[in-house]
Every structure is written in C-alpha cells, then in structure tokens.
Amino acid sequence: MSAQMNAARPPQGNENPEEPFIPDFSEGAETGLYLALFELLDEGLIITGDEIVLEANSAACRLLERDYRQIAGKPLCDLFPSERDFLDARARLFIQGEMRGSLRVALPGERHRDLRFVAAARIRPGIHALILSPDIIAEAYANAPFTDEPPADTVWPRLAAAVEQPVIVIDENERIAATNAAALEALGLKRGSIVGHALNACMEVEWPGVNASPVACLQVPGRAEAIHARVLPGPKPDWRLLILPPADQPKIASTGDSASAPISPETGDDAIERVFADSPLPTLLCEGPELGIFAANAAAARVYGYSRTALCGMRIGDLRVQPEDGRNPTESGIWQHRRKDGSVFDVDILAYPIESKSHPGAAVVMHDLPDAPLLAFETRLRQAVDLKQLEVHFQPLIDARDNSVRGGEALLRWHHPELGLIPFQRFAGVARDAGQLTRMGDWILQTACTEAATWNGAGQGVRVTVNIALEQITHGDLAARVRHALAASGLPARLLELDLDERVFCDDSARVVTTVAAIAEMGVQLAIDDFGRGLASIPRLKRYPVRALKLDPQLVREVGIRDDSDAIVEAISSMAGILGLDVLARGVETDAQQAFLSALGCHLQQGPLFGRPMTAEAFRAYLATK
Structure with missing residues (x-):
C-alpha cells in the first residue's frame, strides 16, 4: 500500500491504569476540582490565599459586580470597604476558622453589600475557599435562635447532584450528608434510605490505612461484591468524599494486582x-x-x-x-x-x-x-495548489474568561475530485512523502495572512495562527516567506502566530536557531504546538523566543479523567507562568474540560465547545457577531 495508507493504521488504545477505576476528580489539583465544580452552581466561589484572590467563578463576579480581571490576582483587601473590615474578616476566616456567617464587601461606586458565606476547609496550605450567597444557608442561620442546630446545608447536596461521577458526601459525624443519582444507581439504594443516615448503618466501610492508596472498600447489604471508592478530602474539616466507579463499570473484588481493569475509553x-x-x-x-x-x-x-x-x-x-x-x-x-x-x-x-x-x-x-488510485492520489496532491483545490478554514481561539475571540487558527483543506473535502491531517503523510509540505505551507501562510488582514481592517484585532512544519524551516527560507506574507497582506506582525512542532526545538542546527530568531525579531509570536508529548525540555524552551505553549489535545481530552494528565497540565501551567508564557488548549469539547482548564489558569481555549473549523466567509460572519 502507498503512503496514504499510513493514515489507516489500526487505532491503538492506552494501557489500562493500575487504579480500580478512572475518577473524574484530581487529587493533585484540588483548586481546579472545586472551581470547576462550582462553575455549575449559582453560589459565588472565591479561592484565596491569606492576602491574594487566586480564582473566582462567574457567580462571584456577579455578586461583587466586577469582571474576572478585577478580582482574580488582586489583593483580598480590595473586596472590603475598609482596612478594618478586611482585618476583621481575615481574623474570622483564616485565624479563628469561622465556618459560616456574614461579611460586608465593597461594591463599585463606594457602595457595600452584606453577603452570607460558607468557608470550606483549607484545600491546600494557605489556600482557602469561600462560598458567597445573598440569601442561601447563612441567612437562615443568622435568623435562628442561638440554641438551634445549624441550618441544613443546601450547597453540597447540589454539588453532588451536578457531578456525573457517583459521589457520596460524608460529614464530620460519619453521616451521609449528600449523594447523587449516579451513586444511588451504583449502590442500588433509594435516597431516603441513605441520605441523613449514619454511614455504618447503611454499609460497612473499610477505610484506607496510613500511607496506603486512598481507596476505601464498601460492602453494601444485599450485594455480594464489594465496591471500591476513591477517598478525597471533603468541603469541611473531617468531611470526606467517596467517589465510586460508574454503574456500568466492572466491580472490583480486591485492590491487588489481580483486580479487574476498567474498560479503557x-x-x-x-x-x-x-x-x-x-x-x-x-x-x-x-x-x-x-x-x-x-x-x-x-x-x-x-x-x-x-x-x-x-x-x-x-x-x-x-x-x-x-x-x-x-x-x-x-x-x-x-x-x-x-x-x-x-x-x-x-x-x-x-x-x-x-x-x-x-x-x-x-x-x-x-x-x-x-x-490505479495509489499513484493518482499523490499525483493529484502535487497538482492541488496549481488547480486551486486548496482552501483555508479557521477555528476560533476563545478567552474563556469573557468569551471574547482572541484568534483564528488556519487549517488546510483539500477538495479532492472524488473524495470531497479532506482535512490536512488525513493527507499530511502523503504531502510529506511527496515533498509538498513546504509549497503548501507557503500557500497557506500567504492566504491566511491575506484573510486575517480583512478581519483587522474591520477593526477586529484578532490574530491568525498558522502551523509550521519542520520541513519549512530546514528546506525553505521561512523567515523570508513570513516577511513577504506580512508585507503583501498588510497584516501587522503582532497579529500573526506561528505554531511550531516540538521537533523544531530538538534541532540545534544553526539554520533553525537563526530562522526562529529572525521571525521573532519581526514581532511575530511563536508557539509550540501539541506541547506535553515530552520532546521539548525546559532548558531548550529558555533558548528560544517562544511566547506560548499549546497543550496536546490528548491531554485536554483526559483532564478530569486521568490523574496523570491533570498533573501534567498543572505542571505545564505552573512552568509556563514562571517563564512568562501563555498556555493555550486545543480540542476542548465539554464544559467540564473548559472549567477545569480555566481553574488551572489556562484561559485561552479552542475546540468544538467554542466552534468547529469554518470557511473564511463563515469565520468573517462569526467575527461580526462578536
């Protein structure tokens, strides 16, 4: 078979993880966990250090009548009408450990407002979570007599209900405070028979020992098989979350190596x-x-x-x-x-x-x-530029904080006479074998810059992203091509981003170093595409004028599902912050992925959730609505 059949290899699955199931929570990114979940609720969430606001969800922005940029990263004292109010709140929340009550916060225009709060336990040393609401939970508490029991917590039952993964919330008295429908299905129980009851009256639980894997063994009456659940810290001191495997996943008989593996996605x-x-x-x-x-x-x-x-x-x-x-x-x-x-x-x-x-x-x-198509496929590809069978589609890049359009990624398409419209990744191998990558790359660079100039001529200020193959640097004069494309189109250099394959940064040749430096000197932004596959090292990053990292879509697809992917994304975000680099995520498909990435500081995102690739005309119309 010829080169195009390289695209037809049998799909390869991932290795099954050693865990008894794949959770939807991350042990290593609790901040991301809580923020991602609370985006689903109406209550405001503030994640803060002792002095700085680290994150805020949309509901908190609405309650405080400010946008995200006026809250996140700002001093905590800015949220209070006076220094005295701030010091009083800081002592109550972080020193005395007050769990619920009322706070007076500052609003724009020298106004103020009293908000009820629920303070979650420290989710990391020095990091706290505040749940804010104008009338939920604490209002009932404030009006109750001193001798009354604290009012029923309505936040965490709603949190459990918003999560697809089966979850049980256990309070400090070992009672089941909340559960969701997925957990009830997995356990085969009714809500009234479990919520509000003592845990040991509903099931036998063998908690993990010290330094053991955080997996508890649940034995439910009437079930022959044990259920293994991941244990995570709860929302308050001494509370715990039990995360169960989905109802359709094989039940685990033991936590040893002989445990059955889950169905791999x-x-x-x-x-x-x-x-x-x-x-x-x-x-x-x-x-x-x-x-x-x-x-x-x-x-x-x-x-x-x-x-x-x-x-x-x-x-x-x-x-x-x-x-x-x-x-x-x-x-x-x-x-x-x-x-x-x-x-x-x-x-x-x-x-x-x-x-x-x-x-x-x-x-x-x-x-x-x-x-005789094997020869014809490659021959027709060689003629695609001359026959004007190529076109460029654009996929929007969104700032998830305010849903503004920050850019459009140029994606090559080929109108094959028999096969119709073919995305570039399906014929990339043939183009490489046929020596057409450089020629096609020059064409899409010029076409994308020309199109982007029309957006910005209309005052959009939206940058265009063009993917660059290693062959364009090693077998062509890329710097000269970029300079010509900018001059011919009139597009400002600051509005062009070139996405480079990680392999570029593993090539120490003088040609690569000189070319990359020359392009950066023009003011063009350089980014590493599909970052996270392990090829580009930190020392190499520091040697090149890179301004952004684009996460490998496979990592994006697995956030909130695989612990190792969560940890990698969090590490990349932290590293990028130290180096002053932007982090962009490609392939975002769900609200959960969007919220989780935002919680980790990755706010620049693109994927089906925000818009699929569209023709140049459709993209212009899309920009006109923003």
Whole structure:
C-alpha cells in the first residue's frame, strides 16, 4: 500500500491504569476540582490565599459586580470597604476558622453589600475557599435562635447532584450528608434510605490505612461484591468524599494486582469514530462470520454508488465478484469488487479487527480508490495548489474568561475530485512523502495572512495562527516567506502566530536557531504546538523566543479523567507562568474540560465547545457577531 495508507493504521488504545477505576476528580489539583465544580452552581466561589484572590467563578463576579480581571490576582483587601473590615474578616476566616456567617464587601461606586458565606476547609496550605450567597444557608442561620442546630446545608447536596461521577458526601459525624443519582444507581439504594443516615448503618466501610492508596472498600447489604471508592478530602474539616466507579463499570473484588481493569475509553465505540476520522479512503465496518456491514463512510458510498444506509444492509460478499474463492473474507490483498451499476474494479484491501462494545468481533475493511488510485492520489496532491483545490478554514481561539475571540487558527483543506473535502491531517503523510509540505505551507501562510488582514481592517484585532512544519524551516527560507506574507497582506506582525512542532526545538542546527530568531525579531509570536508529548525540555524552551505553549489535545481530552494528565497540565501551567508564557488548549469539547482548564489558569481555549473549523466567509460572519 502507498503512503496514504499510513493514515489507516489500526487505532491503538492506552494501557489500562493500575487504579480500580478512572475518577473524574484530581487529587493533585484540588483548586481546579472545586472551581470547576462550582462553575455549575449559582453560589459565588472565591479561592484565596491569606492576602491574594487566586480564582473566582462567574457567580462571584456577579455578586461583587466586577469582571474576572478585577478580582482574580488582586489583593483580598480590595473586596472590603475598609482596612478594618478586611482585618476583621481575615481574623474570622483564616485565624479563628469561622465556618459560616456574614461579611460586608465593597461594591463599585463606594457602595457595600452584606453577603452570607460558607468557608470550606483549607484545600491546600494557605489556600482557602469561600462560598458567597445573598440569601442561601447563612441567612437562615443568622435568623435562628442561638440554641438551634445549624441550618441544613443546601450547597453540597447540589454539588453532588451536578457531578456525573457517583459521589457520596460524608460529614464530620460519619453521616451521609449528600449523594447523587449516579451513586444511588451504583449502590442500588433509594435516597431516603441513605441520605441523613449514619454511614455504618447503611454499609460497612473499610477505610484506607496510613500511607496506603486512598481507596476505601464498601460492602453494601444485599450485594455480594464489594465496591471500591476513591477517598478525597471533603468541603469541611473531617468531611470526606467517596467517589465510586460508574454503574456500568466492572466491580472490583480486591485492590491487588489481580483486580479487574476498567474498560479503557480507547477500546469502546469511540474507536469507530476514529476509523472514519483517520481515513479518507473507502472504509466499511463489518461484523459476524458473513461480515455484515454495520457502518460505511462517505468515500465508500461514492465509490460503490450505494447510499450509506443501503451499504449497512449488505455483506462484504455482496460487493465482491467472487465472494468465496478459498480465502478468508477478511484477508488483506487484491480483490475484485462490483459497483451498484455492475462495473467491476480491483481493490487492494487492508483489513484488521477492531474492539467495539456494541459490535463484538468487528472488523475494518478499507481499500484504495479504483482505477490505479495509489499513484493518482499523490499525483493529484502535487497538482492541488496549481488547480486551486486548496482552501483555508479557521477555528476560533476563545478567552474563556469573557468569551471574547482572541484568534483564528488556519487549517488546510483539500477538495479532492472524488473524495470531497479532506482535512490536512488525513493527507499530511502523503504531502510529506511527496515533498509538498513546504509549497503548501507557503500557500497557506500567504492566504491566511491575506484573510486575517480583512478581519483587522474591520477593526477586529484578532490574530491568525498558522502551523509550521519542520520541513519549512530546514528546506525553505521561512523567515523570508513570513516577511513577504506580512508585507503583501498588510497584516501587522503582532497579529500573526506561528505554531511550531516540538521537533523544531530538538534541532540545534544553526539554520533553525537563526530562522526562529529572525521571525521573532519581526514581532511575530511563536508557539509550540501539541506541547506535553515530552520532546521539548525546559532548558531548550529558555533558548528560544517562544511566547506560548499549546497543550496536546490528548491531554485536554483526559483532564478530569486521568490523574496523570491533570498533573501534567498543572505542571505545564505552573512552568509556563514562571517563564512568562501563555498556555493555550486545543480540542476542548465539554464544559467540564473548559472549567477545569480555566481553574488551572489556562484561559485561552479552542475546540468544538467554542466552534468547529469554518470557511473564511463563515469565520468573517462569526467575527461580526462578536
């Protein structure tokens, strides 16, 4: 098979973690945990040191009548009407450890307001969390007689309800203060039989020992199997959170090496989506001994002349001239296939099994295009620039703090005569093998700068990001190309960002060093793309004029799911802050990812959550609405 089939390798899954399940919480980033969760609530959340406000959620900004930039990173005393009010609040909250009450805070225009608060336990040494509300929790407490019990806490039950992962909240008296529907389903219990009751009356719990892995063993009456739950610090002193595995995940019989591993997210039906995303070639997904087709991509529909729905009611044998010639039907090699109109063509089949939860024993059957396409694919790619078959799409870069558009990333697309619109990553390998990366890179650089000049001519002030391949530096005069693109388009250099592959910073050649320095001197911003794969070291970063790091999308996809990814993102953010670098996240898909990244200080984000790649015309219209 030729180079383009490199994109059709069988998907590889991650190694199963040693933990009995994959939690949605991070032990190493409690600040991020609480902030991400409280973005889902109406109460205001302030995370603060003794003197500085570290983070604030949207509700806190509304209560204090300020935007995020007027709160985060500012002195804590700025939130109070006077120094006396600040010192009084500081003593009550951080020295005396007052858990709930009322605070007088300053508002713009020399106004003030009394807010009720609930003070969470220290989430790290010297770091505290305050929950602010105009009328929840403390108002009832303030009006109650001195001898009354403190009012029921409504915040943490709502927090538990907002989380998808099964969670149980245990108070300081070993009573179950809150639980969510996911936990009730996992335990097979009713809410009334558990919430408000003593923990030991509902189940037997074996807590982890000192220095042991933070996993508790739960034995629920009526269940033969034990359930293992992750233990995290709770919202108040001596409170604890129990994070259970999802209801559809295998239950764990022991915490030793023999414990069953969870279903890896890489081996589920997401793999099916990756098959179609990774291959521009005709692709069929089959199952059973007769290889019944249960999925087909658009390329297969075009080649065979059937609709995708019609293909899904057929078998591989229905497409073959000789379905039974003594070979295994899934065997790779040359086969004769037939179109709907009866015409016959030879195909070079690549077949391999794929894991699917809903289609056990599934297989991929993929092949090249008919009529000598292996040579034609590369030949047509060489002609794509001259035939004006390339175009640029743009994906917005958003500042998650105020939802403003900070930039647009230029993404190459190829209008293939038979396959339709193909994203760059699907033909990148062929372009590299054909020696076309430098030429295509020059084209997209010039086109993107010209388009971005029209945005900023309308007063947008939005920068454009262009990805640069190592070949453009080593086999071309990139600095001269950049200078020409800026001059020809009229785009200010400060509004151009070039994203460089980490491999660039592993090349110590004089050409690379000189080129990168020359581009930076023009005022162009340089960023490292897909940072976090482990190639670029800190000493190397300090030698180059880099101003931003873009997180590897795989890391972004796993934040809040894998502890190691959480820790890596937090470490990168901390390192970047020390070096004065921006951190950008690509591939953000969910509100939870957005909130978690924001909590770690990564506010510049792009991905499907904010907008998918769009044509130049559509992107201009999108900017006009901002």
